[in-house]
Amino acid sequence: MTPALSIRDLKKTYKGGHVALKGISLDVARGDFFALLGPNGAGKTTLIGILASLVNASAGSVIVFGHDLAREPAAAKACLGLVPQEFNFNMFEPVVEVVANQAGYYGIPRAEAFRRAEVYLKHLDLWDKRHVMARNVSGGMKRRLMIARALVHEPRLLILDEPTAGVDIEIRRSMWKFLREINNAGTTIILTTHYLEEAESLCRTIAIIDEGELISNTSTKQLLNTLQRETFILDVEKPLDAAPVLPQHTLHLVDEHTLEAEIQRNESINTLFAELTQQGIRVLSMRNKTNRLEELFMRLVENGAGEPS
Amino acid sequence: MKAREKLIAFQTIFTKETLRFARIWMQTVLPPVVTTALYFIIFGNLIGPRIGEMEGFDYMEFIIPGLIMMAVITNSYANVVSSFYGSKFQRHIEEMLISPTPNYVILLGYVSGGVMRGVTVGVAVTIVSLLFKPFNIHSLPVMLSMFVLTSILFSLAGLINGVFANSFDDISIIPTFVLTPLTYLGGIFYSINMLPEFWQKLSLVNPILYMINAFRYGFLGISDISLLTSYTISGGFIVALYLFSLYLLRTGRGIRT
Numbered sequence: 082m083t084p085a086l087s088i089r090d091l092k093k094t095y096k097g098g099h100v101a102l103k104g105i106s107l108d109v110a111r112g113d114f115f116a117l118l119g120p121n122g123a124g125k126t127t128l129i130g131i132l133a134s135l136v137n138a139s140a141g142s143v144i145v146f147g148h149d150l151a152r153e154p155a156a157a158k159a160c161l162g163l164v165p166q167e168f169n170f171n172m173f174e175p176v177v178e179v180v181a182n183q184a185g186y187y188g189i190p191r192a193e194a195f196r197r198a199e200v201y202l203k204h205l206d207l208w209d210k211r212h213v214m215a216r217n218v219s220g221g222m223k224r225r226l227m228i229a230r231a232l233v234h235e236p237r238l239l240i241l242d243e244p245t246a247g248v249d250i251e252i253r254r255s256m257w258k259f260l261r262e263i264n265n266a267g268t269t270i271i272l273t274t275h276y277l278e279e280a281e282s283l284c285r286t287i288a289i290i291d292e293g294e295l296i297s298n299t300s301t302k303q304l305l306n307t308l309q310r311e312t313f314i315l316d317v318e319k320p321l322d323a324a325p326v327l328p329q330h331t332l333h334l335v336d337e338h339t340l341e342a343e344i345q346r347n348e349s350i351n352t353l354f355a356e357l358t359q360q361g362i363r364v365l366s367m368r369n370k371t372n373r374l375e376e377l378f379m380r381l382v383e384n385g386a387g388e389p390s
Numbered sequence: 391m392k393a394r395e396k397l398i399a400f401q402t403i404f405t406k407e408t409l410r411f412a413r414i415w416m417q418t419v420l421p422p423v424v425t426t427a428l429y430f431i432i433f434g435n436l437i438g439p440r441i442g443e444m445e446g447f448d449y450m451e452f453i454i455p456g457l458i459m460m461a462v463i464t465n466s467y468a469n470v471v472s473s474f475y476g477s478k479f480q481r482h483i484e485e486m487l488i489s490p491t492p493n494y495v496i497l498l499g500y501v502s503g504g505v506m507r508g509v510t511v512g513v514a515v516t517i518v519s520l521l522f523k524p525f526n527i528h529s530l531p532v533m534l535s536m537f538v539l540t541s542i543l544f545s546l547a548g549l550i551n552g553v554f555a556n557s558f559d560d561i562s563i564i565p566t567f568v569l570t571p572l573t574y575l576g577g578i579f580y581s582i583n584m585l586p587e588f589w590q591k592l593s594l595v596n597p598i599l600y601m602i603n604a605f606r607y608g609f610l611g612i613s614d615i616s617l618l619t620s621y622t623i624s625g626g627f628i629v630a631l632y633l634f635s636l637y638l639l640r641t642g643r644g645i646r647t
Contacts, residue, residue: 095647133488136647155391155490163488169481173413178406185402186489188395194402230485 083147084108085238085269086132091141093127093293101127103293104141109238109271109286111146114264116284116301117273120382124293125273126166129242133163146237159187162236164227166243166273172216176207179215180230187234194233201229204259221248225256232263239263240271245279257283277374281305287374291382304377306346312370313350315340318363327356341370391490399491400499407503411469411510418469419511422461426515429457430522433579445581445612450523455606456578459540461515463573463598464565466508466541467548470500471561474552483645493639497549497632504545505538512537525609532617533608539624540601544569546631553638553645576602582614597627 086109093102101124109115119125130136132143134154143150148157170179177198184194202208205225210218215226224244231239241260245253253276260283264270274280280287281301288298297304320337330353333341344350357364391399411418434450444452477483486496519525527533555561576598582590593599594615604620607613613620638644 130647133484134646135484135487137642155492158488158490159391161488165484167481169484171477171482172480173410174406178409182402182406183485183489185405186399186486186491188391188398188490190398191401234489 082111083144085111085113085146086271087142087144088128089142089144091128091131091143092139093124093131093136094139101293102131102139102141105290105293105295106141107288107295107298109269111269112264112267113269113286114260114284115269115271116280116287117271117290118277118280118287118378119273119290122292123290125290126242128290129163129165129240129271129273132161132240133165134158159234160237162231162234162239164224164231164239164241164244166246168223168227170215170223170226170230172214174215175212176215176218176226177202177211179226180233183230184233189234197233197235198229201232205229206255221252224248225252228256228259236268238269238271242273243275244272245274245276253279277378281374289378289381297381301374305374307377310343310345313342313344314368314370315342315357315364316366318365321362325357325360325362327353327360329353330356391492395490396492396495399489400495400502403486403491403496403499404502404506407469407473407500408506410473410503411507418465418507419514422465422511423514423518426457426461427518427522429453430519434522445583445610447610447612448523451525451610452581452606453579454519454523454525455609456576456602458512458515458519459536459598459602459605460573460578462508462512462537462541463544463601464569465511466504466544467551467565467569469507470504470545470548471551471555471565473503474500474549475555475558475561478552478555478645479558487645494636497635497639500549501542501545504548505541508541508545509537512541527609528611529608531608533605536601536605536608536620536624539621539628540605543597543601543624543628543631546628546635549635550631550638553635553643556644572596572598575599577606577614578602597623600624 088108089106091102091105094100105124105128117125117128127136131138132150134150143157145157146160148160150157174182177195180198180202181191181194184197185191189197199208202211205228207222207225207229210222215223218226228241228244245256248256257279260270272280272284284301286299287301287304289296314335317338317340321334321340322337324332324334324340330342335341342353344353354364430450433453438449441449443449551561551564575593576596577593582593582599585593600615600620600623603613603615604617604624607617
C-alpha cells in the first residue's frame, strides 16, 4: 500500500542563499498520527509550505497518496488539508463563509459546502459564532476555525502546524480529543508542535528535523526507549543539609526539601527508595524533571544525528 | 478537477468578490456615483452651456459616455488591485493556492469580481446621468461590449498591480500617477480633433482613448477612432494582460516563496 505521504530528497534554498532543507526523505503511513518536531528555524514550516504548495521546492519530490504534487497537483492537493501556524483567513468574512468558501475551492457545491460547514463548526463549538466576522472571534476560536476550514473538503491527510499555540489548556484538551477522533476515523495526521507532551500523547510516529536535516524518524515508543536515563525530582518530608550519599545512586540537593535523582533505564526505582528509607528519608512525592520526550528532544538536537545519551 | 468542480470554484470566488464590495458599498459604489454627479453638475450644467456643442452634440451629452467609462475603468481596477493585495496581505490567498483550483480559475474569479463592480458602478452612474440628460443609445451591442471589455481589461491590470504590490502605497501609485492621467487625457472631456496635430498623434498611444471613443460611438454614433481599431486594441491588451497575469500566478510571483 502506498504511504499517505512520501517525500524524497526534498531541498529548499531561498533567494539570498539560506538553505532551509538539505534533502529530507521520509514516509508517513496511512492512518498514522505523525509528529514533525524541531527547534525554531529547523525547516518544519518550509517543509509544510512545500507540501501545501505555498513554497516552491528547489529539488526533490512529494507524493501524496500516490499522486506526485508536481505532476498531478490537483489530485495531490485534493487529498491535503492544512491548518497553518498563522491566521490566514479573511478577517472580514463571517465565520461560516470562511469555511464554506474553502469547500467551494475544492469544487463542493454551495449547499453541500454550507451543510459541511455546519457539521464542522458544530463539532468545534463555533456554530453560535457562524455569522460573526472572523476578526471578532477569540484567538482559540480562530484556531478552531482554521481546523474546521481544513476539514471541510474531508482530506485524507491533515497537516497541523502548531495548532494549539496560544490556546488555553481546556481548549487544547478538547482539540486533542477531536484530533484523536478524526484520526481514529481514518484521517492521517501530521502535527508540528512545541508542546512535546502533545506529541507524546497524540502521535504514534515522531520525526525530528534540525537545520534542514532529518535527525530521527521512528515510532514514539521506540524513540522513548532510546532514553537511557531519566531525571526525577523527589520532595522529601524533613529538611536536608546535604544530598545523602547512597551506595548505588547519586543525588543532588536542589533545596532543603528537594532532591534530584538520575535513574538509568535498566535500574529499578525500588532500589533508590530502599536506600533512602534506610537513611530515614521519607519521600512525599516524585515527578519527572522534564517531559521524557522533551529530555530526549534536547539531547538529540544538541548532539545532532548522534545516538541520544 | 472536473469541469463542474472548476465552475463551482469560479462561482465561489466570484460570489466572494461580489459580496466583498457589496458589503462596503458606501466605500465602493456610492463615492463614484457622487463624484460623477458632481462632474455632471459642474461640467455639464454649469460650464457646458458656455462651451456649446462638441462634435454636433450638447457638451453634457458628449461627456456622459466618457464619465461612465471613467467610473468603469477606475472601479474595475480598484476592485481587483485592493482585493488581491488584501488577500496577499492577510494571506488568505493561501486558501486558494493550497486547493486544486487552477490558476486560470483564480484569475477569472478575481477578474469577474472586478467586472461586476465596474458594471455595477457603470450602471449606477448611467442611471444618475439620466437625471441630468435623457439620451438615446445609438448601438446597444457596441455600448455593452465596450462596457464589459473595458472592465475586463482594467480588472486584469489591477490584478497585475496587486501581484507586484508590496505595500498599500504600491496599490495607489499606478491609479494616481498613470491611470487617472491617461483617463483624463483619453478624450472624456474633448474630442482629439480639437488638439494640434502633434498632440493628436500622441493621444493615439493612450489605450483608454480607444475605449472611450468606442463607448461614445455606442451612445452617440460618433468616434475619433474606427471601431475596428478600438476592438483590436482592447482585445489585444486583454489577451496580453491575461497571459501575463497567468504567468505571474503560475510562477508564484509575490505569492509563493
